[in-house]
Amino acid sequence: MSRSRIRSLDTRLANQIAAGEVVERPSSVVKEALENSLDANARHIGIDIESGGTKLIRVRDDGLGIDQEDLTLALARHATSKIASIDDLEAVATLGFRGEALASIASVARLSLTSNASDDASAGLCAASEGRDMQVSVRPAPHPRGTTLDVRDLFYNTPARRKFLRTEKTEFNHIEEVVKRQALARPEVGFVLRHNGKTIHSLKPAIDQVALERRVASVCGPAFMEQAVPIERSAGDLSLRGWVGLPTFSRSQADLQYFFVNGRVIRDKLIAHAIKQAYRDVLFHGRHPAYVLFFELDPARVDVNVHPTKHEVRFRDGREIHGFIFSTLNRALAELRPGSDSATSSVLVDSQITEPQFDNPPVQRPMALMTRDANFADKDRHTFVAQQTSLARLYGGTGSASRAGQWADHASSAISNTADMPYTEAEVPPLGFALAQVHGVYILAQNTAGMVLVDMHAAHERITYERLKRMRDDSGVRAQPLLVPQSLAVSAKEVAVVEEGQEALAQLGFLVDVTGEEQLTIREIPIALAQANIEQLLRDVLSDLVEYGTSDRMAAHMDELLSTMACHGSVRANRRLTVPEMNALLRDMEHTERSGQCNHGRPTWVQLTMTELDKLFLRGR
Ligand code: ADP
Ligand code: MG
8 A cells, every 4th residue: 555645634525424423324314303403492393205215304393493694504514502612511401412413414415404593484594515615505595483404315425325225115114213212202292204295194292191192102002002001200310201011011022112311212231231120020031021211310410422323321320320220110010910000901912913003093902802922822822912901990909908808708708699799899809709710720700890810820920939039038148158169260340340349249149259350269159049150140240240230140040040949839730729729819919019920921810801701792782
């Protein structure tokens, strides 16, 4: 290679290089444009797309507009109205702040920006940049208050990038996903999305809770809202709101996961880990939870300037935030048991079958359609895809312990009287009273809403498991010394974690000494894990501690052991149960955390309401 002279890049080339990071595909342009419109307080945003965005992307808003004198600057790189000093960067409240999106887009497409910051609808200017140094030309162009960004022929001058474009449909799908995210993040804003002149989505501004729920249902599919648990918790400046899908509403892909930090959609390892940990005990292996969560915190505690596309963030107090999110969701999921406030009947549904429909209002899904879920086919399990009814509404909360005794007394007499249920609604426990055992596998029960089927092994397994966990938590983890202490080589970072985290490790039943700059010696281990691969486990725990400041691996591992014990100690199928035994199991379920799913994440019970039964038999009431 011959040596070349150093020279400054011309403006367009410099911007094209910057565009490499920011403008990956048409949807990136839409994302930047929507962020600008939202930052300008737009209430309505119209998005027109032609040919998957390769031909045209036009985003029109009714926001504040851009002052005439500033219009030229808007297209220049490193020009922004959103921050002015490094202090502002410490606590950014807007979606944009880098001042490079428009300049980048303008360097790889034919861009024009028309704006009017006044109420005089005959005013307005249109700016476009040309040539190697991206000279901006401005001409009058009437525009109502607000801004229109017009981007044509994306990548016309960067053939390498153009080659990476996929089909029109794929590119449009990406655009749609970007619009969905912003539509969730900002329900108070109306969005209209058109493709090739056809309106694909039209979302009105949502002003109240009902409208908000309707918007989430339009974006995530009505089935999600029907089977989601509302979340609402704040502590200090942290707050978490939104919905998480019931464990039985899991997905084969992680495609229904929306997490917003101060209104910005992000993908973050720390957050993903906290959520996964909360679902650990209730999700069927290999399935992914669905959620829409809005997390708010003091902007000074989160660094949004870690990535040009701002998809990633860095939290200043990762450990505290991890703990807050985990504990909030863990609590909400633990409380899912028959009769609890947010528990709907636990019907196994593969949410894949009801794909999200963007702009349809929530609809009633087909009821009691017996189907076989491919993912569970090996378990030979039939599933009801039935309309979900909130049991909480039917029962209005759980009963007291003395009630439970009373129910047990009534149980046998209830059986003979089931035909007319001699109880007032308030007296009938959520899962009702047992009627019979079906093929030694299921308990058939009757409650106020209709009929209940319980998988007795699955239910008993969860009850035993939760009991074992409680016993362990009460008595603490017991440790035993190793006869031959085990040393292992680790990184200096991991040594530091051990030095700081002796207490955390002791709680897990570990005694670990630092015996060198990069060496540890394990002296005591938890008794319960005597048979496990301790070295591997400790390594995993340390890497968790380095990454997230916390680790649940040990607990997960012990839970697994307890779960196996519970499984072996639970009533097997084909055992005859007496009616009082069955009723006792139902009452236990009502008082056990997470009893809606067995230890493997399968549902333990199914409700079929009278309405659903009537529909099955085409009986109009
Ligand atoms: P950033 O958003 O990081 O500031 P951009 O290149 O996206 O950088 O936009 C540059 C500037 O142009 C913004 O700071 C803003 O002042 C102005 N601007 C862009 N789009 C709009 C819009 N839709 N409404 C009002 N102002 C806008
Ligand atoms: Mg911007």
